[in-house]
Amino acid sequence: SYVLAQPPSVSVAPGKTARITCGGNNIGSKTVHWYQQKPGQAPVLVIYYVTDRPSGIPERFSGSNSGNTATLTISRVEAGDEADYYCQVWDTSGHYVFGPGTKVTVL
Amino acid sequence: QVQLVQSGAEVRKPGASVKVSCKASGYTFTNHYMQWVRQAPGQGLEWMGIINPSGDRTNYAQKLQGRVTMTRDTSTSTVYMELTSLTSGDTAVYYCARDLGIAVAGWGLDSWGQGTLVTVSS
Numbered sequence: 001s002y003v004l005a006q007p008p009s010v011s012v013a014p015g016k017t018a019r020i021t022c023g024g025n026n027i028g029s030k031t032v033h034w035y036q037q038k039p040g041q042a043p044v045l046v047i048y049y050v051t052d053r054p055s056g057i058p059e060r061f062s063g064s065n066s067g068n069t070a071t072l073t074i075s076r077v078e079a080g081d082e083a084d085y086y087c088q089v090w091d092t093s094g095h096y097v098f099g100p101g102t103k104v105t106v107l
Numbered sequence: 108q109v110q111l112v113q114s115g116a117e118v119r120k121p122g123a124s125v126k127v128s129c130k131a132s133g134y135t136f137t138n139h140y141m142q143w144v145r146q147a148p149g150q151g152l153e154w155m156g157i158i159n160p161s162g163d164r165t166n167y168a169q170k171l172q173g174r175v176t177m178t179r180d181t182s183t184s185t186v187y188m189e190l191t192s193l194t195s196g197d198t199a200v201y202y203c204a205r206d207l208g209i210a211v212a213g214w215g216l217d218s219w220g221q222g223t224l225v226t227v228s229s
Contacts, residue, residue, distance in 0.1 A: 001169065033215035035152070042202055042222055043144075043152065048215035054207075086152050090213030094166045096142065096154040 002091045004099035011105045018074040020102045022087030025068060032070040033088045034063060036081075037101075043086065047072060074104070082106045109133040111203055111220035118226045119193050126189040127223045129203030136184040137161065140206040142216060143177060143188045145199040153199075157212060158186060193227045200224050 005023040012018040022032065032050050035043040045054050047063040050070070060075045074081055087099040114128040129141070143155040155175060156167035162179040171190070179186040186203055200222040208214035 031213055035216075037152075042219040043216070044219075045207070045215050045217045048207060048217070054217055084151075088152075088154075088215070094157070094212070095168065096157070096213075096216075098144075098152045098154055101151040 001093070001095070002089065002097045004087055004089065004097060006085075006087060006099040006102045008100075009103045009105065011107055012074075012077045013107045014077055014079060016077055018077050018081070018104055020072040020074075020085050020087075020104065022070040022072070022099050023068055024070075024089065027068055027070050027089065028066045030065075030089045030091075032063065032065050033090075034061075034072045035086045035088065036083045037086065038083045046085075077106055079106050109205065109218040111205065111218055113201075113203060113220040113223045116224040116226070118228065120229055121194055121227055123193050123227075124189060124191040125193060125225050126187055127201050127203075127225070129186045129188075129220050131184045131186070131205070134205075137181055138209050140208070140212040141177075141179065141186045142204050142206060143175075144202045144204055144216070146202070146222075147196075147199040150199075155188070155201075157206075159212075160210060190225075193225075195227050198225065198227045 034047040036046045037043040050065045062073045084101045086101045110132045137160045142157045158165045158177040176189045203220040204216035205218040207217040
C-alpha cells in the first residue's frame with residue numbers, strides 16, 4: 001500500500017512561515033489533502049485537491065505538490081495555528097491514505 | 108449547515124463487537140460518499156473504509172478486512188460502522204466523515220462527526 005512520510009514536528013515563530021512536507025513515491029501525480037487537528041477536536045480540512053481552500057480557511061494556508069513531495073505552507077503563522085497537521089492522498093486502489101502527522105509548535 | 112452526529116461512547120470486552128452510528132443532516136445524504144477514520148490514543152489518523160452514496164459498495168482498509176462492515180440507511184440519513192472481534196488495539200476515537208465530492212470520492216473529507224470513543228478492556 002502507498003506510504004506517506006511527514007516530519008514529526010515543525011517549530012516556527014509567530015509571523016513567520018511554516019512549511020510541512022509530505023513525501024511519497026510520485027506523489028505529484030496524486031490528489032493531496034491536508035487536515036488540521038487541535039487537541040480533543042475532530043480534524044478540519046484546510047486544503048483539498050492540492051491547492052484549494054474550503055470556505056472559512058484563511059488565505060495564509062496554501063498547498064503545492066510536485067515530484068515526490070507535497071507541501072502545506074502556513075504564512076504569517078499565528079498562535080492559533082498550533083496543531084497537528086496530516087496529509088492525505090486518494091490512492092488508485094480506491095483508498096485514502098493518511099500521513100503520520102506533523103506537530104506544529106508556535107514558539 | 109452540514110452536521111454529522113455520532114452515537115455515544117462504548118465500552119466492550121475483548122472479542123465483542125461494536126456498532127457506531129452517524130446521523131447526517133443539512134445536505135442531500137445520497138450525494139456523498141462517507142468514510143470512517145479512527146484515532147488511537149496519542150496516535151495519528153487511520154482510514155478505515157468508505158461506503159458509496161447508495162450503500163451498495165464498500166471498500167475497506169486491508170488490515171480491517173473481515174472485521175469491519177459499513178452500511179447506510181438512506182431513509183434516516185444514517186451510516187453505521189460495525190467492528191467485530193475487538194482487541195485492545197481497537198481502542199480509539201472513531202470518526203465518520205463526508206467526502207467533499209458530489210457522487211465521487213477522493214476530494215477530501217470536509218465534514219466530520221464529533222467522534223465516538225470505543226474502549227476495549229477486560
